[in-house]
Amino acid sequence: MTRPPVYVTRPILPPLEDVYSLLQEIWQTRILSNGGPILQRFEAALGQYLGVDHISMVGNASMGLVLALRHHGITGEVITPAFSFVATSHAIRWAGAEPVFADIDPVTLNLDPVEVEKRITSRTQAILAVHCYGTPCDTAGLQRVADRHGLRLIYDAAHAFGVRENGRSICTSGDLSVLSFHATKVFNTFEGGAIISPDRETKLAIDRLGNYGIVDETTVLETGLNTKMSELNAAVGLALLPQMDSAIATRARLANHYSDALGDVPGLRAVCPPGRAGHNYYHFPILVGDGYPISRDALYERLRQDGLFARRYFYPLISDLPMYRDLPSAAPSMLPVARRAANQVLCLPIFPDLDPVDQERIIGIVRQPC
Numbered sequence: 001m002t003r004p005p006v007y008v009t010r011p012i013l014p015p016l017e018d019v020y021s022l023l024q025e026i027w028q029t030r031i032l033s034n035g036g037p038i039l040q041r042f043e044a045a046l047g048q049y050l051g052v053d054h055i056s057m058v059g060n061a062s063m064g065l066v067l068a069l070r071h072h073g074i075t076g077e078v079i080t081p082a083f084s085f086v087a088t089s090h091a092i093r094w095a096g097a098e099p100v101f102a103d104i105d106p107v108t109l110n111l112d113p114v115e116v117e118k119r120i121t122s123r124t125q126a127i128l129a130v131h132c133y134g135t136p137c138d139t140a141g142l143q144r145v146a147d148r149h150g151l152r153l154i155y156d157a158a159h160a161f162g163v164r165e166n167g168r169s170i171c172t173s174g175d176l177s178v179l180s181f182h183a184t185k186v187f188n189t190f191e192g193g194a195i196i197s198p199d200r201e202t203k204l205a206i207d208r209l210g211n212y213g214i215v216d217e218t219t220v221l222e223t224g225l226n227t228k229m230s231e232l233n234a235a236v237g238l239a240l241l242p243q244m245d246s247a248i249a250t251r252a253r254l255a256n257h258y259s260d261a262l263g264d265v266p267g268l269r270a271v272c273p274p275g276r277a278g279h280n281y282y283h284f285p286i287l288v289g290d291g292y293p294i295s296r297d298a299l300y301e302r303l304r305q306d307g308l309f310a311r312r313y314f315y316p317l318i319s320d321l322p323m324y325r326d327l328p329s330a331a332p333s334m335l336p337v338a339r340r341a342a343n344q345v346l347c348l349p350i351f352p353d354l355d356p357v358d359q360e361r362i363i364g365i366v367r368q369p370c
């Protein structure tokens, strides 16, 4: 009895009928892009859902990060974690700036403000922090460091859809936050993303920078890029939003069950223990430590044998990749906490329609790998 493969995530989709009625609207209006009526509605609905006022939709989060950095004129050093998806550092380079890696906190696996402060030089202009797995950064600590040194604080919130802290969207922290709506994220528009601005003036400036720098028919103010989201992607997002409360609630239930079932396994630690209000359980990462009977990689292979595709997010560290490993801050001794996390982490499959039978198979193997 072989079951279909179970991947680390599986995208959720809106009801096809709901998308279809929006498509009919597009076919009638012939407005396909450029901030059309569906995108406008999507921006308003998403703002309502997240509890934020100023949203710029973009084609993906990578371009969103580049735009955010460019908006603030960041061309110097940007302090960022090596324990993240490679797009975080790539965006810094595409903006014309240079990443400087700082170590992470051993509990949250997010950028550690104390380590950030150690990396500040006269060339430092910004901090690009990541809410890894949807766990909020130490936003107060990072803001204090940023304020003390006159730095911009930008958040890669690709994992943090719907995450709240003290009753507010995590995307209201710092100068700008960038969400990803890629297929594999908590919420998706197939490809897409959004930049959350603190005020309307900033939002309009970002919209302009993402629309070639055009002001009106005869005025181009700056060297902009095209980062626009199409009406097609906006339609998917608009139709999917009503599902998000229940999708996140289901993730929380699955995370709870993993946590209960694996809590007593020696050598394992859950990175995102359930019960934290406002978390989205984007991933269910565990750290496979010395007390566990087999190595992280052996567990990864053991699960694969049964068609259960857990993933090592984030391994290797960004600082070990060929285009970054010669940076001074990438030296192997510099990032001990990030390195240990990269060597121990394994993200177990979690997504709203994960079959309970499959979750039990995963739990069974993790509890008893040999």
Ligand SMILES: *Cc1c(COP(=O)(O)O)cnc(C)c1O
Binding pocket: 060, 061, 062, 063, 084, 085, 087, 088, 130, 156, 158, 159, 180, 181, 182, 192, 193
């Ligand atoms: C997915 C991801 C991105 C890139 O998002 P895209 O929308 O695919 O460009 C950036 N940062 C992190 C941390 C991510 O996980």
